[in-house]
Amino acid sequence: MNAEIVSIGDELLIGQVVNTNQAYIAERLNSVGVNVVRMSTVGDRVGDIVAIFEEAWKRAQLTIVTGGLGPTHDDVTRAAVCEFFRTDLILDEEALGHIHKRFETRGLPVTPKNRDQAMVPRGCRVIQNIEGTAPGYFFEREDRCMAVVPGVPYEMKGMMERFIVPFFAERGTGIVIRHKTLRTTGIAESILADRLGDVSDLFGERPGITLAYLPSPLGVRLRITARSRSASEAEESIAVVERKIREKAEKYIYGENEEELEEVVGRMLAERGLTIAVAESCTGGILSDRLTDVPGSSRYFERGFITYSNESKTAELGVPPGLLAEHGAVSKEVAQAMAKGAREQARTDIGLSTTGIAGPTGGTSEKPVGLVWIGYSDRSQTLALRFNFVDDRRRIKERTSQAALELVRRVVLKIG
Amino acid sequence: MNAEIVSIGDELLIGQVVNTNQAYIAERLNSVGVNVVRMSTVGDRVGDIVAIFEEAWKRAQLTIVTGGLGPTHDDVTRAAVCEFFRTDLILDEEALGHIHKRFETRGLPVTPKNRDQAMVPRGCRVIQNIEGTAPGYFFEREDRCMAVVPGVPYEMKGMMERFIVPFFAERGTGIVIRHKTLRTTGIAESILADRLGDVSDLFGERPGITLAYLPSPLGVRLRITARSRSASEAEESIAVVERKIREKAEKYIYGENEEELEEVVGRMLAERGLTIAVAESCTGGILSDRLTDVPGSSRYFERGFITYSNESKTAELGVPPGLLAEHGAVSKEVAQAMAKGAREQARTDIGLSTTGIAGPTGGTSEKPVGLVWIGYSDRSQTLALRFNFVDDRRRIKERTSQAALELVRRVVLKIG
Numbered sequence: 001m002n003a004e005i006v007s008i009g010d011e012l013l014i015g016q017v018v019n020t021n022q023a024y025i026a027e028r029l030n031s032v033g034v035n036v037v038r039m040s041t042v043g044d045r046v047g048d049i050v051a052i053f054e055e056a057w058k059r060a061q062l063t064i065v066t067g068g069l070g071p072t073h074d075d076v077t078r079a080a081v082c083e084f085f086r087t088d089l090i091l092d093e094e095a096l097g098h099i100h101k102r103f104e105t106r107g108l109p110v111t112p113k114n115r116d117q118a119m120v121p122r123g124c125r126v127i128q129n130i131e132g133t134a135p136g137y138f139f140e141r142e143d144r145c146m147a148v149v150p151g152v153p154y155e156m157k158g159m160m161e162r163f164i165v166p167f168f169a170e171r172g173t174g175i176v177i178r179h180k181t182l183r184t185t186g187i188a189e190s191i192l193a194d195r196l197g198d199v200s201d202l203f204g205e206r207p208g209i210t211l212a213y214l215p216s217p218l219g220v221r222l223r224i225t226a227r228s229r230s231a232s233e234a235e236e237s238i239a240v241v242e243r244k245i246r247e248k249a250e251k252y253i254y255g256e257n258e259e260e261l262e263e264v265v266g267r268m269l270a271e272r273g274l275t276i277a278v279a280e281s282c283t284g285g286i287l288s289d290r291l292t293d294v295p296g297s298s299r300y301f302e303r304g305f306i307t308y309s310n311e312s313k314t315a316e317l318g319v320p321p322g323l324l325a326e327h328g329a330v331s332k333e334v335a336q337a338m339a340k341g342a343r344e345q346a347r348t349d350i351g352l353s354t355t356g357i358a359g360p361t362g363g364t365s366e367k368p369v370g371l372v373w374i375g376y377s378d379r380s381q382t383l384a385l386r387f388n389f390v391d392d393r394r395r396i397k398e399r400t401s402q403a404a405l406e407l408v409r410r411v412v413l414k415i416g
Numbered sequence: 417m418n419a420e421i422v423s424i425g426d427e428l429l430i431g432q433v434v435n436t437n438q439a440y441i442a443e444r445l446n447s448v449g450v451n452v453v454r455m456s457t458v459g460d461r462v463g464d465i466v467a468i469f470e471e472a473w474k475r476a477q478l479t480i481v482t483g484g485l486g487p488t489h490d491d492v493t494r495a496a497v498c499e500f501f502r503t504d505l506i507l508d509e510e511a512l513g514h515i516h517k518r519f520e521t522r523g524l525p526v527t528p529k530n531r532d533q534a535m536v537p538r539g540c541r542v543i544q545n546i547e548g549t550a551p552g553y554f555f556e557r558e559d560r561c562m563a564v565v566p567g568v569p570y571e572m573k574g575m576m577e578r579f580i581v582p583f584f585a586e587r588g589t590g591i592v593i594r595h596k597t598l599r600t601t602g603i604a605e606s607i608l609a610d611r612l613g614d615v616s617d618l619f620g621e622r623p624g625i626t627l628a629y630l631p632s633p634l635g636v637r638l639r640i641t642a643r644s645r646s647a648s649e650a651e652e653s654i655a656v657v658e659r660k661i662r663e664k665a666e667k668y669i670y671g672e673n674e675e676e677l678e679e680v681v682g683r684m685l686a687e688r689g690l691t692i693a694v695a696e697s698c699t700g701g702i703l704s705d706r707l708t709d710v711p712g713s714s715r716y717f718e719r720g721f722i723t724y725s726n727e728s729k730t731a732e733l734g735v736p737p738g739l740l741a742e743h744g745a746v747s748k749e750v751a752q753a754m755a756k757g758a759r760e761q762a763r764t765d766i767g768l769s770t771t772g773i774a775g776p777t778g779g780t781s782e783k784p785v786g787l788v789w790i791g792y793s794d795r796s797q798t799l800a801l802r803f804n805f806v807d808d809r810r811r812i813k814e815r816t817s818q819a820a821l822e823l824v825r826r827v828v829l830k831i832g
Contacts, residue, residue, distance in 0.1 A: 011630050013452045014595060015443030016639060020434050022457070027431030036429045037464070039457040041438070044628075048453070072609050072629045111610055133606075152631065154807075179430060190549075193488050194527055212460075213488045214427050215568065223432060278722070284708025285701035288722045292700025293810060295776050297724075303732065304722030306694070306704045312719035312762065316732075346728065360711055391570075394709060 001168070001175075003034050004056040007041040008049055008067035008077050009151055021066050021156055028160050032169040033177055034062060044068055049080035053146070057084075061144055064164070067151030069134040071113040081148055082121050085139060089119040092126050095135040102133060124148075131158040138163070178226050178234040182245060183259065184252040185219030185406050192220055195248050202244050206237045217395050218261075218402045219254075251415050254406065261405045262290040268412055269300040269350075276408070277346030278304040279317050279338040281329065282356035282372060287401040302346045307338070317341030330355050330367055335384040339375030350412075351377040354404055356387075358396045370396055374404045376411055383411075417584070417591075419450050420472040423457040424465055424483035424493050425567055437482050437572055444576050448585040449593055450478060460484055465496035469562070473500075477560055480580070483567030485550040487529040497564055498537050501555060505535040508542050511551040518549060540564075547574045554579070594642050594650040598661060599675065600668040601635030601822050608636055611664050618660050622653045633811050634677070634818045635670075667831050670822065677821045678706040684828055685716040685766075692824070693762035694720040695733050695754040697745065698772035698788060703817040718762045723754070733757030746771050746783055751800040755791030766828075767793040770820055772803075774812045786812055790820045792827055799827075 005025050011017040019041060026036040037060060042048045049068075056063040068077030082088060096118035103110045117134045120126050127136030127147070132155040137148040149159045184192060193213060196202065203209045208228055214221040224241050228234035246253065255264045269276060278288050278301075288304035291297055305316045310329055313319040319337040327333045335355050343351025356372030363369035370389040376382070385407060389399045409415070421441050427433040435457065442452040453476060458464045465484075472479040484493030498504060512534035519526045533550045536542050543552030543563070548571040553564040565575045600608060609629060612618065619625045624644055630637040640657050644650035662669065671680045685692060694704050694717075704720035707713055721732045726745055729735040735753040743749045751771050759767025772788030779785035786805040792798070801823060805815045825831070 010626070010641075011628055011639065012439070013442055013455065014446050014639075014641070015439040015441065015452075016595075016597065016637075017630060018434065018436050018439045023428070023431040023434045025431065026429055030430050036431075037459065038468075039429065041455040043453065052454075070629065070631075071606055073615055074626065074628050108607070111606060113609065114606060179432075181432065190487055190527060190530060191524075193529065199489055210426070210490065212427055212490050213486070214433060215486075221432075223427065223430075225426075225430070280701075280704075283705075284713075284717075285696075285704030285706075285720060285722070288696075288701030289699075289705050289813070290701075292722070292724065292774075293813070295809060297700075301700075301724050303724055303728035304701055304720075305732075306701070306708070306720030306722070308708065308714050308720075309718050315761075316719065345731075358708075393711060397705070397709070 001034050001062060002037045002060045003029055003062035003064060004060040005036060005039040006052055006056055006063060006065045007039070007151070008044065008065065009041070010043045010074070012041045013043045021151060021153060024153070024157065025064055025066070025160060028165050029064070029168070030177055030179070032165055033172070033175055034168050035175070035177065044074050044076050046076050046080045046083060049077060050084050053080065053084045057144060057146070062168075063146045065146065065148040066156055069117075069136075069148070069150045070152075071117055071133065077148065078121065081137060085121060085123065087122045090122045092118050092120045092135060094128060095120065095126060098128060099133050127159045127163045129155055129159065130162070131155045136163070174229075176228050176231045176234050178228075178231070178238055180224045180238045180242060181257050182222045182224075182242065182253050183219060183255045184222065184249065185254055185261065185402055187220065187249070187252045189213055189215045189220050192249060192252070196245060197248070202241050204240065206240065209237050209241060211241065217391065217399055254409055260290070261402060261409070263294050265405050265408050266291065266294040266297055266300060268409065270296070272412070274350060274412070275300050275302050275348040276350040276352060277302050277342040277348040279342035279351065279353040280304065280306050281308060281313070281338070281354055282358045283354040283397050283400050283404070284308065284358075286397050287352070287354060287404055290401055290405070302348045305342055305345075313338060317345060328367065330357055330371060330373060332373055332384045332386065335373035335375030336377065336382050339377035339384070340382050343377045349378055350408065351375070352404055352408060354400050356396070356400060358393045360393060372396070372400045372403075374400065374407055376407050378411075417450050417478060418453045418476045419445055419478040419480060420476040421452060421455040422468055422472055422479060422481045423455070423567070424460065424481065425457070426459045426490070428457045428483075429459045437567060437569060440569070440573065441480055441482070441576060444581050445480070445584070446593055446595070448581055449588070449591055450584050451591075451593065460490050460492050462492050462496045462499060465493060466500050469496065469500045473560060473562070478584075479562045481562065481564040482572055485533075485552075485564070485566045486568075487533055487549065493564065494537065497553060501537060501539065503538045506538045508534050508536045508551060510544060511536065511542060514544060515549050543575045543579045545571055545575065546578070547571045552579070590645075592644050592647045592650050594644075594647070594654055596640045596654045596658060597673050598638045598640075598658065598669050599635060599671045600638065600665065601670055601677065601818055603636065603665070603668045605629055605631045605636050608665060608668070612661060613664070618657050620656070622656065625653050625657060627657065633807065633815055670825055676706070677818060677825070679710050681821050681824050682707065682710040682713055682716060684825065686712070688828070690766060690828070691716050691718050691764040692766040692768060693718050693758040693764040695758035695767065695769040696720065696722050697724060697729070697754070697770055698774045699770040699813050699816050699820070700724065700774075702813050703768070703770060703820055706817055706821070718764045721758055721761075729754060733761060744783065746773055746787060746789060748789055748800045748802065751789035751791030752793065752798050755793035755800070756798050759793045765794055766824065767791075768820055768824060770816050772812070772816060774809045776809060788812070788816045788819075790816065790823055792823050794827075
């Protein structure tokens, strides 16, 4: 079954908002065998919306529409839906009850704008909104469907998870699509491609397989896709290709699918009963932020120090002022002293540190913007690695946090 | 002048990658008076790509294409471009020289895959790639143009800034589009809409003005747009509407356009010569990360403490163990002691703290997931505010960091 996703909103067309809904919806539809073949975005004008409804309805069996269902004057999707299906509005009592309940529990009055949201196109199945006030609509006409959901991400997600995904999972589509992604870091895309060699060698005689390289500042992801009539066949194809890739690039692969490096490192620490403390200079908190994004991270993340000034490096981590004066804050010696200091002060098994020049100013010819030292310390060793990231301030912070987490992974797993 | 943006890549259609390029391109085109009327995404198949080229070419004077120009087998955009323009490939010496230079400075060999990227469609103007290896292509045929650029964001951005934006800025389009966004936080969308009232009262008799509400977890942005024949007229319209909005909602407006709250707070602190230290529990580093995202933040951000464990709250911030035992870590008393402790330990003017239950576990009926206390301390006062965020772990961290920054803004500016 093929689907198209249509997003509506001038804020998208002028580039004020990044569309994260399309990726979410696509991923969820894919998981139940629905193939997304096109995504489109149009503005808040009834004529443009009706035009794209007509195109999408012709091309794909399912059209998912998001956005423009809010309570303000710039929300015109409902009017376009009525025009497209040649219908009018009727009151949905359940939606109205839901809106009343929502506002009353918060002690807020129900405004006429809110009440109007319970008016829905006649002839649709109403998708109730648990996370907000605007209900969604579902239309089924012969072999075609259209689902209309709000653009607010968590409201859209609620409707996807409670209604749309289960609906198509139950109905079935005949084709099984399976993806698996291997996540690498610390190796450039073209070097990885040369290492893996020709894709036909990786795939052998198996049909319906594709391999995609997805580079990002934090590493290259390798996505293996198999399309098949049966789940077992698709999964076996993926397993064969995965094995061949791992033979050639194992040490760079830190995780699978949606797994972030902080989850991999966190699980590794938790399994081994190890604790960690972090001392951040150039990363300014992102390293701790990533580590604590993982539920249950309090088992291994003990504390963090964001020692931006030289004084704080001395006061919190015991870095000798003489060391700072001799080598400068961005140096191998200071990175090591920070990692060791964090570990000793917090009495953890591991200390991890970052010090570098995030820019845009502060660089010199000897120590340019992007120069970073990452320190690691445990009971048996203290070391530091040098990196040179050519990028902007935010990206340098992100890349440094990734390299620091990868350093922990490689040291703990003893990967050379 | 109207434009369409076409993104190419299976990774987008399966939802593995969020498309940030479309928003960037749209914003930049808008700034030079080019109106984006539609954005589309299709997969890595020549037939699908040629089909959307034909549609876009009919509808809009400019088509911007991104993605699928890389060195690996799944990059087929170049072939589709050749088919659409009925042309073949020729070697571009400048691109080849650039590829050689790029690899040689890094001490890497030039692979045949890389060399092949210097083959470009005959009859296009080549857009050189300073950030990577794949050149872009620019076609102009009568009153229609097409620009084809890589999907890697920083390579695409380099080509936009050096070639595409200047090209259309010079050519001119006759219509001036101006946007201004007012950023609010701490007020719900529907309550803000009621406060602002009917848009026709805000706009008066002025034509070509629109107002959009853009809600996000960090606040609601209000975007005013004016389309006009002259820049001065468009700017005046925006100024009039802005004044009316400010009269009705001034205290919630912390910034304008792309300005983040951390920049506003940072500038406020720098202007007043104030320094800040941060003690984070539930936010785990995101608050410090945001503060240090601002270039030059070392002038006011002295240090941060991520005191995840109770022991660290006592050891680093001097929070009395008895206070923790009596009230619990998530309490008004501990939030205040953390803020005061951070300020005193770092000897800064301001101390800011967060303590709460980010979830998904750890909540109780008395202290549910999402309960957060934010503490603030300066020489003359120490206070704490209670929040209840109904959201997931990441979102609770983000919302808390926003509320903490807003608390500093309101206290320093004495906003009631």
